[in-house]
Amino acid sequence: MGFYRVVRNGIHLFSVTNGMNLSGKVTIAVEVGSDLGALQTVTLSANGQDIPETQSLYSPFTSPHLYFEVDTASLNNGGQTLQARATFLVPQTNTFDSPYVSVSSIPATVNVFNDILYPNWVTEFSEDLLIVTVSTVHLNSTWEVDVYGSAQDYIGTFSGTTTGGLIDFAWNLLDPQGVKRNDETFYTVTTVTLRPGRRPLRLPHRLPHRIRLRENRWIIIPMKECGMSHDWT
Numbered sequence: 001m002g003f004y005r006v007v008r009n010g011i012h013l014f015s016v017t018n019g020m021n022l023s024g025k026v027t028i029a030v031e032v033g034s035d036l037g038a039l040q041t042v043t044l045s046a047n048g049q050d051i052p053e054t055q056s057l058y059s060p061f062t063s064p065h066l067y068f069e070v071d072t073a074s075l076n077n078g079g080q081t082l083q084a085r086a087t088f089l090v091p092q093t094n095t096f097d098s099p100y101v102s103v104s105s106i107p108a109t110v111n112v113f114n115d116i117l118y119p120n121w122v123t124e125f126s127e128d129l130l131i132v133t134v135s136t137v138h139l140n141s142t143w144e145v146d147v148y149g150s151a152q153d154y155i156g157t158f159s160g161t162t163t164g165g166l167i168d169f170a171w172n173l174l175d176p177q178g179v180k181r182n183d184e185t186f187y188t189v190t191t192v193t194l195r196p197g198r199r200p201l202r203l204p205h206r207l208p209h210r211i212r213l214r215e216n217r218w219i220i221i222p223m224k225e226c227g228m229s230h231d232w233t
Contacts, residue, residue, distance in 0.1 A: 009033050009034055009035065010032075010033065010034070010086075010103050010105070011030055011031070011032045011042065011084050011085065011086040011103055011104065011105045012030065012031045012032075012084075012105050012106070013028070013029075013030055013082065013083075013084055013105050013106070013108050014029040014030055014031045014065070015027065015028055015029040016028060016082055016108045016110055017108055018108050018109050018110075019109070019110070019111065020108070020110045020111070021110070021111045021113065022072050022080075022110050022111070022112050022113075023072055023073075023112065023113050023114050024071075024072060024073070024114065025069065025070070025071050025072070026069075026070050026072060027067050027068070027069055027070075028044060028067065028068040028070055028082065028084075029065060029066070029067050029068075030042060030044070030065075030066050030067075030068070030084045030105065031064055031065055031066075032061075032064050032066060032086050033064050034086075034088050034103075037088035037089050037090030037091070037101065038059070038088060038089045039059060039061050039086060039087075039088055040058070040059050040087045040088060040089050040100065041056055041057065041058055041059070041086070041087045042056065042057040042066055042084060042085070042086050042087075043056045043057075043084065043085045044056075044068045044070070044082065044083070044084050044085075045082070045083050045084075045085070046075055046080045046081065046082055047080055047081050048081075048083075051070055051074060051075065052071075052074040052119075052121070053071055053074055054068055054069070054070050054071075054074075055068075055069075068084075072112045072114060073114040073116060073117045073118060074117070074118060074119060074121070075112050075117070075119055076112070076117070076119045077112055077113050077114060077117060077137070078111070078112060079109055079110070079111060079112075080109070080110055080111075080112050081107045081108070081109045081110075082107065082108050082109075082110060083104055083105055083106075083107040083108075084104070084105040085102055085103070085104045085105070086102065086103055086104075087100055087101070087102045088100065088101050088102075088103070114137075115136060115137055115138065115192070116134060116135070116136050116190055116192055117134070117135050117136075117137075118133065118134045118135065119135075120133050121133060121134065130170065130171060130172070130173070131168060131169070131170040132145070132168060132169055132170070132188065133166070133167070133168040134167040134168070134190050135165050135166060135167065136162070136165050136167065136192045137165060138165065138192060138194050139162070139163060139164055139165045140162075140163055141161070141162060141192050141193060141194050142159070142160070142161045142162075142192070142193045143159065143160055143161070143162060143167045143190065143191065143192050143193070144157050144158070144159045144190070144191045145157065145158045145159075145167065145169065145188050145189070145190050145191075146188065146189040146191075147186060147187070147188055148186065148187040148188070148189070149181060149183045149186060149187075150183040150184055150185040150186070151183075152187060155175050155176075155181065155186075156175060156176045167190065167192075
């Protein structure tokens with residue numbers, strides 16, 4: 001005997017409930033159905049804002065069951081209200097009404113916690129300056145951020161200490177040998193050491209920004225107000 005479940009009209013969060021605890025990378029499932037029109041796009045938001053690096057979904061769709069891959073470390077710790085939104089193309093009854101109709105799911109408030117997080121990861125980006133900001137819940141710690149190129153080749157490491165949980169550094173795209181990097185994408189791996197004898201916390205993260213280079217070297221800019229030193233190793 002087989003089982004058949006009718007897909008509900010509208011859009012519904014299918015894998016999260018109020019009060020759920022989330023950390024790291026998670027999969028958020030949604031169910032979408034409508035007998036009024038053709039599904040065009042599906043988006044997911046947290047506290048009414050787009051979730052960094054969480055891709056919107058676009059037609060064509062082959063199933064009413066869809067999935068978002070979410071890195072919760074891109075969100076602030078604490079309560080986050082998740083909501084999905086679907087846009088349908090519907091037949092027009094006149095030339096004044098839009099052919100698109102959007103519906104939203106019932107929201108679900110979850111609790112997010114990560115030891116290392118980056119809700120404001122790139123705080124400034126221009127042709128010759130990039131400022132990276134990471135946070136940790138461990139206020140007194142040492143940190144290292146390894147930087148990799150688009151081919152995931154190791155470039156160098158920034159390091160420092162934090163007494164307030166803030167990790168940030170800036171440069172203008174020069175490797176330790178003085179060679180200009182033309183990578184369109186960079187990757188970073190953040191390691192936070194709590195105290196001697198404790199296992200370091202490690203978090204990989206990607207820098208998904210297109211880099212347009214004009215300068216022929218990176219300039220490392222010490223951010224003295226944060227008590228940081230930036231050393232390439």
